[in-house]
Amino acid sequence: MSSTRRDPATYPPYFYEAYRATVRRSPRHPPVRLPVTLSELTGPGPAVSQVSTEDADLTRNMGTGEEAIGERMIVVGRVTDHRDEPIAGALVEVWQANAAGRYRHKVDQHGAPLDPNFLGWGRCLTNADGVYRFVTIRPGAYPWENHPNAWRPPHIHFSLLGPAWGSRLITQMFFPGDPLLALDPIFNAVPAPARERLVAHYAHDVTQPGYALGYRFDVVLVGPRATPAEPFEASARDRQ
Numbered sequence: 295m296s297s298t299r300r301d302p303a304t305y306p307p308y309f310y311e312a313y314r315a316t317v318r319r320s321p322r323h324p325p326v327r328l329p330v331t332l333s334e335l336t337g338p339g340p341a342v343s344q345v346s347t348e349d350a351d352l353t354r355n356m357g358t359g360e361e362a363i364g365e366r367m368i369v370v371g372r373v374t375d376h377r378d379e380p381i382a383g384a385l386v387e388v389w390q391a392n393a394a395g396r397y398r399h400k401v402d403q404h405g406a407p408l409d410p411n412f413l414g415w416g417r418c419l420t421n422a423d424g425v426y427r428f429v430t431i432r433p434g435a436y437p438w439e440n441h442p443n444a445w446r447p448p449h450i451h452f453s454l455l456g457p458a459w460g461s462r463l464i465t466q467m468f469f470p471g472d473p474l475l476a477l478d479p480i481f482n483a484v485p486a487p488a489r490e491r492l493v494a495h496y497a498h499d500v501t502q503p504g505y506a507l508g509y510r511f512d513v514v515l516v517g518p519r520a521t522p523a524e525p526f527e528a529s530a531r532d533r534q
């Protein structure tokens with residue numbers, strides 16, 4: 295996967311001036327290619343035995359017995375390779391702000407309320423058809439310090455982990471019709487033709503009557519239709 299990850303038609307560049315964090319963290323020298331050894335190709339993979347069905351319901355997985363506040367949503371998607379073959383057994387992890395735009399993280403000092411019943415993190419495994427499914431609440435927008443009056447559009451962070459540590463993809467899912475997308479340097483760092491692959495589609499067949507709205511967000515791991523991945527796997531640390 296590593297050789298295709300930096301296809302400039304799909305993936306954002308390491309350095310994108312409007313996205314301020316890339317100024318200090320993009321490499322100053324050409325990358326040094328390291329040989330991939332068996333340890334990267336064969337493991338360790340995810341601890342799949344630890345994944346429970348409760349982990350995939352972010353409206354309840356805080357474990358308080360109470361439900362998180364916000365607009366409920368169901369997000370489903372299919373994870374495939376370049377031949378449209380499903381990837382079964384991949385660990386899909388998500389993390390997100392709460393409905394008010396606040397992460398449960400010590401560096402998040404946004405003056406929006408924390409929800410005592412929202413953890414903001416979940417995980418599940420893709421099934422035999424490569425399909426994952428989460429129940430969550432729609433995240434809020436939040437301010438960040440990239441530039442004056444900067445706001446991240448509502449988004450859900452995704453990590454997909456295959457059978458070995460080297461087969462990891464980190465990306466973000468956005469919402470259709472969001473006016474903040476045009477102003478977001480992280481979204482706009484992605485080459486224009488590939489940007490729409492980061493935007494979920496409203497899916498009425500996924501919507502459950504009287505319960506939650508449905509969205510579909512498919513992920514293609516490699517190839518010309520690949521889902522753009524982040525330039526650095528550091529978004530959790532940097533709270534983007």
Ligand SMILES: [Fe+2]
Nearest residue numbers: 449451533534
């Ligand atoms: Fe974020």
